[in-house]
Amino acid sequence: MVNVQSIPGPAHAEDRALEADHPTSQVATFGSDQPLQLDCGIDLAPFQIAYQTYGELNAGKSNAILVCHALTGDQHVANVHPVTGKPGWWVTLVGPGKPLDTDKYFIICSNVIGGCMGSTGPASTNPATGTVWGLDFPVITIPDMVRAQAMLIDRLGIDTLFSVVGGSMGGMQVLQWCAAYPRRVFSALPIACSTRHSAQNIAFHELGRQAVMADPDWRDGRYVEQGTHPHRGLGVARMAAHITYLSDAALHRKFGRRMQDRELPTFSFDADFQVESYLRHQGSSFVERFDANSYLYLTRAMDYFDIAADHDGVLAAAFRGTRTRFCVVSFTSDWLFPTSESRATVHALNAGGARVSFAEIETDRGHDAFLLDVPEFFDIAHAFLESAGHSRGLTAAGELR
Amino acid sequence: MSVPQPTLPLDDSAPSRKRYRQKGRYRGDHLLLAEMIEPNSKVLDVGCGDGDLLQLLETRGVDGRGIELSREGVNHCVAKGLAVVQGDADTDLVNYPDDAFDYVILSQTLQATRQPKAVLENLLRIGSRAIVSFPNFGHWKMRLQLLVGGHMPRTENLPATWYDTPNIHFCTIKDFVQLCDEINVKMERSVALDLYGRPLRFNAPWWFWNMFGEQGVFLLSRVEKTK
Numbered sequence: 001m002v003n004v005q006s007i008p009g010p011a012h013a014e015d016r017a018l019e020a021d022h023p024t025s026q027v028a029t030f031g032s033d034q035p036l037q038l039d040c041g042i043d044l045a046p047f048q049i050a051y052q053t054y055g056e057l058n059a060g061k062s063n064a065i066l067v068c069h070a071l072t073g074d075q076h077v078a079n080v081h082p083v084t085g086k087p088g089w090w091v092t093l094v095g096p097g098k099p100l101d102t103d104k105y106f107i108i109c110s111n112v113i114g115g116c117m118g119s120t121g122p123a124s125t126n127p128a129t130g131t132v133w134g135l136d137f138p139v140i141t142i143p144d145m146v147r148a149q150a151m152l153i154d155r156l157g158i159d160t161l162f163s164v165v166g167g168s169m170g171g172m173q174v175l176q177w178c179a180a181y182p183r184r185v186f187s188a189l190p191i192a193c194s195t196r197h198s199a200q201n202i203a204f205h206e207l208g209r210q211a212v213m214a215d216p217d218w219r220d221g222r223y224v225e226q227g228t229h230p231h232r233g234l235g236v237a238r239m240a241a242h243i244t245y246l247s248d249a250a251l252h253r254k255f256g257r258r259m260q261d262r263e264l265p266t267f268s269f270d271a272d273f274q275v276e277s278y279l280r281h282q283g284s285s286f287v288e289r290f291d292a293n294s295y296l297y298l299t300r301a302m303d304y305f306d307i308a309a310d311h312d313g314v315l316a317a318a319f320r321g322t323r324t325r326f327c328v329v330s331f332t333s334d335w336l337f338p339t340s341e342s343r344a345t346v347h348a349l350n351a352g353g354a355r356v357s358f359a360e361i362e363t364d365r366g367h368d369a370f371l372l373d374v375p376e377f378f379d380i381a382h383a384f385l386e387s388a389g390h391s392r393g394l395t396a397a398g399e400l401r
Numbered sequence: 402m403s404v405p406q407p408t409l410p411l412d413d414s415a416p417s418r419k420r421y422r423q424k425g426r427y428r429g430d431h432l433l434l435a436e437m438i439e440p441n442s443k444v445l446d447v448g449c450g451d452g453d454l455l456q457l458l459e460t461r462g463v464d465g466r467g468i469e470l471s472r473e474g475v476n477h478c479v480a481k482g483l484a485v486v487q488g489d490a491d492t493d494l495v496n497y498p499d500d501a502f503d504y505v506i507l508s509q510t511l512q513a514t515r516q517p518k519a520v521l522e523n524l525l526r527i528g529s530r531a532i533v534s535f536p537n538f539g540h541w542k543m544r545l546q547l548l549v550g551g552h553m554p555r556t557e558n559l560p561a562t563w564y565d566t567p568n569i570h571f572c573t574i575k576d577f578v579q580l581c582d583e584i585n586v587k588m589e590r591s592v593a594l595d596l597y598g599r600p601l602r603f604n605a606p607w608w609f610w611n612m613f614g615e616q617g618v619f620l621l622s623r624v625e626k627t628k
Contacts, residue, residue: 316498327479328486346486347496355466357479358486362472376472380479387482 013229015083016116016289020132021125023050023111023118024082025075028155036113036148039304042138046127049152050118051075051110054094055102055398057158063398064158065100065385066149067109068166068173070371071298072238072290074117077109078102083289092373099382104389104398105162112173113148114140114298116291123224123291134293135221142169142305146176150184160184162392163385167191167370168337169298172305175345178326179307179318187325187388189381192334192370194341195315195348196306201336204244205299208237212292221293234292235283242282247333247366251275308348315344319352325391326356327384329370329377336367357384430534430598430618431457434506437532437590437620438463442503445528447490447520448510452478455485466502468493491515494523502528509616511535511577512568522584525623530589534618537593539573539611557596558615574610574617581621590620 028049030036035045052075057064067077067090074081078088078095094100094107111119114137122137129136153161164177164185171193178188197205212218215233219226243251255275259265262272271277308315326349330342339360349356361377363369369377431454438444441462446455449467451474458465467485469475478485486493490507491514505528507520512535514520524531536559537543546554553563561567572580574593581588593601593614601614610617 325484343488343493350466350486350496350501351498353501355484356486357475357484358488359472359475359479360487376476380476383476383480383482387480390482 013288016291017123017224019083019117020121020123020291021118023075025050025052025111025118027051027118028152030151034151036144036151038138038144039141040138044113044120044138047113047120047148048118048124049110049113049120049148051108051152052077052079053109054078054107055105057106057156058394058398060399061158062160062162062392063104063389063394064106064108064153064156064161065163065165066153066161066177067094067100067107068149068164068170068177069109069112070166070168070170071241071302072286072295073170074115075109075111076117077107081289084285089371092371093378093381099378099385100165104394104396105385106398108153108156110149110152112145112169112298114145114294114301116294119148121291122221122293122297132224134224137293137297139300140297141301142172142176143180143310145301146173146180149173149177150181153184160186162394163187163189163388165189165191165381166193168193168367169302171337172197172302175307176305178322178324179310182319182322182324185324186392187327187385189327189329189384190345191329191377192331192337192342192367193345194337195308195318195345197302197304198341202303204241204336205303207240208299209296211236211240212296215292218292221296223292229287230292231284231287234287234290234295235280237295238286238290239279239283242279244336245366245368247335247364249333249364250366250368253364254278315348316351319349319354322349322352322354324354325384325388326354327380328356328358329380330358330360331365331367331369331374331377332360332362333364334367334369430508430594430616433592433594433598433600433618434508434532434534435461437618438504443501444504444506445497445502446506446508447494447524448507448513449478449483449485450474452481452483452485454506454508455483456481459483490520494520494527497523497527499526500529504528504530504532506532508532508534509536512538512570512572514570517570517572518580518584521580521586525586525621529622531586531621532619533577533621534594534616535572535577536568536616537574537611537614538571539575540615541612544612574614575607577617577619578607581619585624587622587624588619589622592618594618 032045035043076088077090096103111117114121116123122133126133164174166174171190174190212233215230217228218230258274260274260277307318311317328342330339346358359380443464446467449469455465468488475487505524511517543554593610594616596615
């Protein structure tokens with residue numbers, strides 16, 4: 001028989017399941033008197049938001065930056081991840097002396113509604129039934145995520161955020177913040193994102209969801225009760241998605257056609273090529289930390305995102321008269337959220353009279369560039385926040401002048 | 402026969418401005434441009450380079466925005482807190498709505514655009530006024546180099562050779578005035594500057610400016626259509 005390897009099952013499944021209800025984070029709980037009003041018409045209550053903070057909020061509460069995470073990110077921006085033990089996903093950008101300087105700013109990042117790291121989502125326990133929500137969880141949208149974040153910001157006693165920053169799905173949340181709460185956002189840094197999800201991106205998401213749902217262990221979404229986990233389907237979904245985060249040039253540079261621990265093909269379906277081995281690793285490490293149903297819900301939220309649709313199809317209307325300072329960033333080799341999408345956003349912001357800067361960063365690292373060590377991007381982020389901080393009257397220590 | 406070569410400036414410290422300009426040293430027209438603009442107005446600077454002019458304008462209460470082709474230029478501008486987007490005058494002006502600005506500035510950039518006429522029309526669609534400055538190819542030194550030297554002129558301000566210059570649409574002051582007439586643009590003010598960016602004699606005739614002006618600066622407005 002031909003040698004076959006597939007994605008191994010998750011080793012930390014129990015740790016992850018625990019995080020869904022009892023996160024290693026700060027938690028804000030909202031009772032039935034404070035429901036989250038969802039776009040689908042359902043009031044979600046009670047619910048909770050898991051979040052992390054870094055740095056100190058100044059006396060004037062004017063130095064708070066909300067970081068919005070991407071599809072498979074979470075609130076653990078700059079601390080060791082409680083499930084994987086790996087460093088935070090944006091330690092390149094967030095920390096003392098970094099562009100999002102924790103000595104100067106008060107950084108907040110919350111797990112999105114629908115996520116699986118402690119904010120209420122399909123992996124959480126449904127208080128009405130005492131079992132995991134699963135597919136009983138209502139379908140959520142990007143505006144729902146932002147509405148929940150606004151409730152958290154209220155709870156923290158912050159009126160205006162100094163900045164809202166995020167890439168990819170995080171960038172969508174940034175733009176949604178600016179459209180929904182223009183007066184509460186002093187500056188905004190949407191990175192590698194769009195005001196709407198493209199047909200191609202919806203197609204990729206559908207591929208991922210179908211992979212999850214085709215796994216017999218998915219059990220119509222009831223895998224927790226039935227003691228299984230669709231790790232193969234979720235792994236395949238992640239592998240396919242991961243390809244879209246890179247670029248042909250980056251894959252070629254990193255792997256080429258090099259073999260994995262061998263010199264000759266094995267004439268099997270084993271991972272002969274380094275790139276195969278790498279993708280399998282991406283798949284298997286992802287299923288350890290992520291809930292399959294959560295992946296379905298969050299990809300769906302991105303698919304539904306279209307700011308213009310909420311403004312009679314006129315994108316500029318969403319930002320008309322805004323006083324927020326924008327810095328839009330894209331990457332040359334990003335084909336998931338190409339520069340053309342960012343330019344469309346910039347055109348709409350300009351048409352709305354917004355104060356907007358736009359920079360396209362040259363890199364061959366694809367969509368993932370926003371998570372990687374790209375100095376030119378850091379320079380822009382640093383310069384933009386510095387000058388916005390100057391306008392906001394922040395000193396180097398994050399105090400008001 | 403030996404051809405006298407123009408001396409080239411050695412200042413290579415300025416970052417490359419690619420299509421828009423080659424040297425950051427000479428910008429004698431900034432103060433004049435700033436003086437043409439009413440305080441507290443809304444201004445778009447097309448081809449804003451490192452943002453020096455926008456910075457000058459912001460000190461005068463102007464709400465300024467910029468477009469710049471080069472990434473280095475954009476980065477410098479963002480670092481200065483200016484609102485500048487990376488873009489191209491030829492392709493991106495069409496995306497700006499009508500009457501979005503009080504003034505649109507095109508400083509030393511017209512000659513580097515692919516479609517100067519379309520760009521000029523867009524300037525006056527986006528802004529109620531436009532300020533355009535450009536190097537005058539009718540200057541006597543240019544004429545002399547072509548006439549006597551028999552080669553494409555190169556000057557201190559325009560040192561590039563014909564094969565690597567970003568300036569693909571040179572014109573003279575006279576040419577520009579003709580274009581303005583053709584597309585029904587009103588010239589509210591016009592100034593010719595010398596090598597050092599100083600205005601020439603105010604009441605000089607056109608031919609004098611076209612011969613001795615290193616660059617022309619024009620404040621333009623739309624001619625309202627009569628029915």
